[in-house]
Amino acid sequence: MTPEIATAIFLTIATAATPLLIAALGELVVERSGVLNLGVEGMMVMGAVTGFGAAQITGSAYLGIVAAIICGALFSLLFGILTLSLATNQVATGLSLTLLGLGASGMIGENFIGLPGVKLKAIEIPLLSDIPVIGKVLFSQDLIFYISILLTIAIWYFVFRTRAGLTLRSVGDNHTSAHALGINVLKVRYLAVMFGGACAGLAGAHLSLVYTPQWTENMTAGRGWIALALVVFASWRPLRIVAGAYLFGAVTIAQFHAQAQGVAIPSQLLSSLPYIATIIVLVLISTNKRMTMKNTPASLGKPFVPDR
Amino acid sequence: MIRIELEKRAQHSAIFSLTSPLIALVITAVLGAIMFLMLGKSPTAALYSYFIEPLTEMWSIHELMIKAAPLILIATGLSVCFLSNNWNIGAEGQFILGGIFGSALPIMYPEFTGPMVLPLMLLMGIVGGAAYATIPAFLKARFSTNEILSSLMLVYVAQLFLDWLVRGPWRNPEGYNFPESRTFHADAVLPEIWFASGRAHWGFVFAILIAVLMWFVLNKTLKGFEVRVLGLSPRAGRFAGFSSNKMIFTAFIIAGGLAGLAGISEVSGAIGQLRPVISPGYGFTAIIVAFLGRLNPLGIIAAGLILALSYLGGEAAQISIGVSNKVSAVFQGLLLFSVLACDTLIHYSIKVVKSARGKAAL
Numbered sequence: 106m107t108p109e110i111a112t113a114i115f116l117t118i119a120t121a122a123t124p125l126l127i128a129a130l131g132e133l134v135v136e137r138s139g140v141l142n143l144g145v146e147g148m149m150v151m152g153a154v155t156g157f158g159a160a161q162i163t164g165s166a167y168l169g170i171v172a173a174i175i176c177g178a179l180f181s182l183l184f185g186i187l188t189l190s191l192a193t194n195q196v197a198t199g200l201s202l203t204l205l206g207l208g209a210s211g212m213i214g215e216n217f218i219g220l221p222g223v224k225l226k227a228i229e230i231p232l233l234s235d236i237p238v239i240g241k242v243l244f245s246q247d248l249i250f251y252i253s254i255l256l257t258i259a260i261w262y263f264v265f266r267t268r269a270g271l272t273l274r275s276v277g278d279n280h281t282s283a284h285a286l287g288i289n290v291l292k293v294r295y296l297a298v299m300f301g302g303a304c305a306g307l308a309g310a311h312l313s314l315v316y317t318p319q320w321t322e323n324m325t326a327g328r329g330w331i332a333l334a335l336v337v338f339a340s341w342r343p344l345r346i347v348a349g350a351y352l353f354g355a356v357t358i359a360q361f362h363a364q365a366q367g368v369a370i371p372s373q374l375l376s377s378l379p380y381i382a383t384i385i386v387l388v389l390i391s392t393n394k395r396m397t398m399k400n401t402p403a404s405l406g407k408p409f410v411p412d413r
Numbered sequence: 414m415i416r417i418e419l420e421k422r423a424q425h426s427a428i429f430s431l432t433s434p435l436i437a438l439v440i441t442a443v444l445g446a447i448m449f450l451m452l453g454k455s456p457t458a459a460l461y462s463y464f465i466e467p468l469t470e471m472w473s474i475h476e477l478m479i480k481a482a483p484l485i486l487i488a489t490g491l492s493v494c495f496l497s498n499n500w501n502i503g504a505e506g507q508f509i510l511g512g513i514f515g516s517a518l519p520i521m522y523p524e525f526t527g528p529m530v531l532p533l534m535l536l537m538g539i540v541g542g543a544a545y546a547t548i549p550a551f552l553k554a555r556f557s558t559n560e561i562l563s564s565l566m567l568v569y570v571a572q573l574f575l576d577w578l579v580r581g582p583w584r585n586p587e588g589y590n591f592p593e594s595r596t597f598h599a600d601a602v603l604p605e606i607w608f609a610s611g612r613a614h615w616g617f618v619f620a621i622l623i624a625v626l627m628w629f630v631l632n633k634t635l636k637g638f639e640v641r642v643l644g645l646s647p648r649a650g651r652f653a654g655f656s657s658n659k660m661i662f663t664a665f666i667i668a669g670g671l672a673g674l675a676g677i678s679e680v681s682g683a684i685g686q687l688r689p690v691i692s693p694g695y696g697f698t699a700i701i702v703a704f705l706g707r708l709n710p711l712g713i714i715a716a717g718l719i720l721a722l723s724y725l726g727g728e729a730a731q732i733s734i735g736v737s738n739k740v741s742a743v744f745q746g747l748l749l750f751s752v753l754a755c756d757t758l759i760h761y762s763i764k765v766v767k768s769a770r771g772k773a774a775l
Contacts, residue, residue, distance in 0.1 A: 143561065183750070190417040192761065193753040196500055196561065197704060201749035204697060208742025215737050327569050334562045373577035380566040384552070391558040410419050410761070 112241045114358070119246065120316055122354030123253045124149070124308040128332035129339070129346045130253075130260050131304020136336055137264060138297035139277035139404035143199025144184050146329025147206020148302050152177045152309025154210040157320045160223040169223065170249070170310045177306020178299045180206065185298040189291050192408040207323060214320045222318030225249065249311045256304075261343040273297065277402035280409040290409050305329065327380065334383045338390050340400040349386075356382050419761040429758040434705055434712070436758075437751035438719070444747050454734050462733040463726035463744075473725055475613040479683050480724050482616035483508065483675035483692070485717035487699035489624045490668030492708040496631070498644040499664045503549060503564030504672040505696025506571035507542040511673025512680040513575060514541025516687050519601035520583050520594050530600045534677055542673015543666045545571065550665035554658045560665075568696070576689045583687060594687035603682030614682030619674065621714060628710040640664070672696065693724065694742075701749040707756075720745065 128145055135142050155176035160169030184202045187193045225247045233244040264270040276283045276293045284290050312328070313320055331353060339345035360375040368375070391397060445463070446456035467473045487504045494501040515538030518530060548567060552558035578594075585595040603614045631637035640660065643650035647657045680691055702720050706712030727741030757763065 186417075187750065187754055190419075191754050191757040191763070192419055193757060197700075197749070198753050200502060200700060201746055201753065204701070204749060205743065205746025208739060208744075208746050212737055212739035212743055215739060327566070330562060330565055334559075334566075337559060337562070371577050371581065373573040377570045377573045380569045383566050384558075384563050387562055388552055388556050388558050391552075391556045394557070410421065412421070 108238050112238055115242050116246075117358050117361075118351060118354040119242070119250060120354075121357045122350040123250050124311040124316065124328060125332050125335060125353055126253045126347060126350035127249070127256065127311065128305045128308035128329060129335040129350060130256055130343060131301040131308075132332055132336050133339070133341060133343060133346060134260060134264070134273070134304075135297050135301035136405055137273050137277045137341060137402055138294045139280055139402050139407065139409070140188065140294050140298055141195045141199065141406040142181065142184055142188075142202070142298060142301055143196060143333065144181065144202025144206065144329075145301075145305050145332050146325055146327070147203035148177045148180050148305035149206075149309040149312070149329045149332075150210045150323065150325045151180050151206045152306030153313040153324055154214040154217070154309075154320060155306070156310030157217055157222055157313040158213065160314060161217065161220065164223065166223045166225040166314050167248070169314055170225070170307065173306040173310035174303045175306070177309065178303040181298050181302020181305070182295075184302075185295050188408065189294050189298070192410050195406050195408065203329070211322045214322065217320035218322070220320070222313060222320070224318040225314045247315055249307065249315060252307070257343055257347055264343065274402070277404055280404045280407070284409070284411055290411065294409075305332075308332070331379065331383055334387055337397075338386050340390070340396055341402065342400070353379060353382065416766050418764045418766055419757070420764065421761055422759075425759050429755075430707070433755040433758055434707060434716070434752060437705070437748065437755040440751040440755070441744065441748045444751070445744055448740070448743070449736070452736060454736060459730060459734055459736065462730045464722060466729045466733065467722060467725040471611065473729075475611045476725055477718065477721050478613035478617040481717045481721035482614075482620045483679050483695045484699050484702045484720055485620035485624055485714055486616070486675035486678070487668075487672045487696060488702035488706060488713045488717060489620075489627050489710050490671035491699055491703040492706070492710060492713060493627070493631070493640060494664045494668045495703060496644045496708050497640045497660050497664045498647070499550075499553070499661055500561045501546065501549065501564050501665055501668050502561055502700060503546070503567050503696070504668060504699055505692060505694065506564070506568035507545045507669040507672035508676040508679075508692055508696050509568075509571040509575050510545040511538040511542035511676030512687065512691050513578065513676075514538055514544075514673065515677030516583075516594065516597075516680055519597045520687065523595060523598060526598060526600045528600070531603065531681070534601060534681060535674060538673045538677025539670040540673070542676060543670035546665040546669020546672070547662070550662050554661045560661075572690075575687070575691070579687050579689050585686075592689050596686045597681060601681060602685055603678055614678070616675070616678030616682050619678060620717070623671065623674075624710040624714050631710065672699075698724075698745055701745055701752075704749060704756075705752050720748075723748075 128149055132142065132145055152173035156169040156173035159172035160166045184198055187198045188195045227245050227247050230244040234240045272288055273293060276288060276290050280290045312324055335346055335349040338349045356379050360378045363375050364372050442460060446460060449456045449459040467477065487508065491501060491504060515534040517537065518534050549560045549564040552563050553560040580592045583594045585593050603616060605611060605614055606618060631640060639655045642653060643655055643657050643660045650657060680687060684691060698720055702713055702716045705716035723741050723744050727738040730736050730740065731738040
């Protein structure tokens with residue numbers, strides 16, 4: 106395999122992995138605060154349609170990204186108000202966020218179907234992008250790829266190396282104790298939920314501005330759910346999410362290549378591989394009970410109502 | 414800054430248990446009216462064509478029953494899952510597998526006719542849905558794999574499997590290459606409710622009978638008690654000698670079987686052949702139906718009719734006032750949000766207070 110082909114393959118894998126990585130990192134912060142938001146798919150698709158629309162109107166992919174981030178955060182606030190202030194069931198509320206997002210994005214995007222999109226341009230970093238092989242792979246990508254890498258490092262540092270990260274984890278592990286220590290549990294959770302929403306919005310913008318620069322209904326195609334599975338797979342650790350996201354990116358790209366080569370396997374079977382892989386990975390990780398038990402935020406999914 | 418405070422009620426409010434779904438409907442209608450205003454349409458005309466117009470003609474009442482049948486069947490099964498704390502959100506996939514299994518007979522053996530065909534098809538539909546639901550149940554019971562994600566992933570797999578079948582091995586040999594199966598012969602079509610009664614088929618009758626039966630089982634038998642106890646507290650359930658692992662299988666198999674029955678009823682009664690897409694998202698809408706019906710099968714009958722109306726209303730509104738039928742999906746999402754928010758009233762009294770301590774806001 107020549108270096109050019111290797112570079113090309115890695116670039117496509119990175120494109121498939123980036124939205125999964127960003128959405129999963131956001132959800133990791135949410136779940137570390139003890140909240141399970143199953144609305145990732147809905148927030149992502151809202152980000153995708155907003156990003157596409159804003160880029161269409163303004164002509165700037167960057168403004169599309171900003172709009173998608175804001176939209177994701179605001180949309181997640183809806184989930185926050187219900188689950189945090191009204192203590193509703195998190196599973197059901199997250200599901201309704203997904204259903205609403207899929208519906209609303211379909212309605213908003215009806216006039217966008219078939220329009221040519223605005224593609225986010227790659228940014229070549231001077232000097233570094235001239236390094237053979239690695240330069241093309243790591244330093245001549247689009248802005249969202251760079252953000253995804255920086256975000257991984259930043260979230261790892263935040264969660265495990267800062268005081269605020271410790272507060273986040275304490276809220277997720279035992280909200281009653283955290284409350285007794287004077288931490289405003291609901292405020293921490295609101296911030297975490299909105300951060301997760303912003304990340305999902307950004308991930309959606311990647312889909313409609315980089316991955317396939319156009320709008321199609323339900324274009325997230327289950328990626329929000331795969332991102333949720335990645336958080337479990339990574340047992341709530343940011344660096345493992347990178348590994349998981351790139352593994353799934355590789356599976357996705359492998360099935361595209363197999364379809365393009367005309368392999369004698371039905372295309373539908375190949376398309377279902379990422380979903381089947383998700384189930385297998387979930388089973389493998391859940392057989393390792395000790396590791397999942399140790400890392401699962403203990404308050405995950407439990408509503409908290411402060412009594413004063 | 415305004416802050417919402419919840420105060421736990423000493424016991425849950427009987428009044429709000431009954432009225433919270435109604436309050437949710439009113440809130441959704443108000444939100445819908447605002448949405449139509451923003452779209453530049455008259456809210457009264459829109460809500461009229463949405464919720465009243467479909468009820469003024471006989472043929473659309475038949476359509477209402479056709480669309481309500483799968484919703485009620487699936488949601489009844491889901492209520493057992495949700496009450497016992499099993500989050501099966503893959504009913505859409507179980508519906509599709511039911512449709513596929515049941516269709517195997519008329520598609521693969523079209524020469525086999527007679528009165529035995531339909532009962533066999535329905536049975537196979539139930540088996541197909543139940544078998545598909547056993548996968549996430551087994552993975553949860555054996556490996557404690559998260560059933561939300563596994564059941565949902567299987568929806569995508571089921572959709573792709575159906576797509577492969579109707580474009581590949583099961584494509585109609587006389588169908589000019591359209592991605593459709595052969596049309597079912599007369600013995601394989603679920604008949605209308607009575608002779609020449611109209612389009613609505615027996616699926617609706619099944620739905621009502623099964624919902625009533627399930628209401629009885631859940632509310633008047635020990636098994637129903639077991640479902641609730643294991644849902645509220647698996648530990649307490651184990652002390653009473655109930656097995657949560659067995660309950661996982663029971664709940665998933667019931668939900669899958671009913672979704673499968675809904676699937677084959679829809680394919681046989683309403684469509685008459687297999688197509689690449691056989692459901693406009695019934696499996697997901699049924700989740701809303703289950704919650705709007707407060708997980709009570711009798712409530713689910715009413716909720717299923719209301720959600721079926723939202724599908725019809727979407728089509729009616731598209732024709733009469735020219736709004737996109739995508740509005741239905743938005744309505745459905747808003748409705749679930751309102752239902753969940755109003756359910757809070759049952760357990761808590763809600764106070765909106767002006768925050769005295771500025772930094773404690775939110």
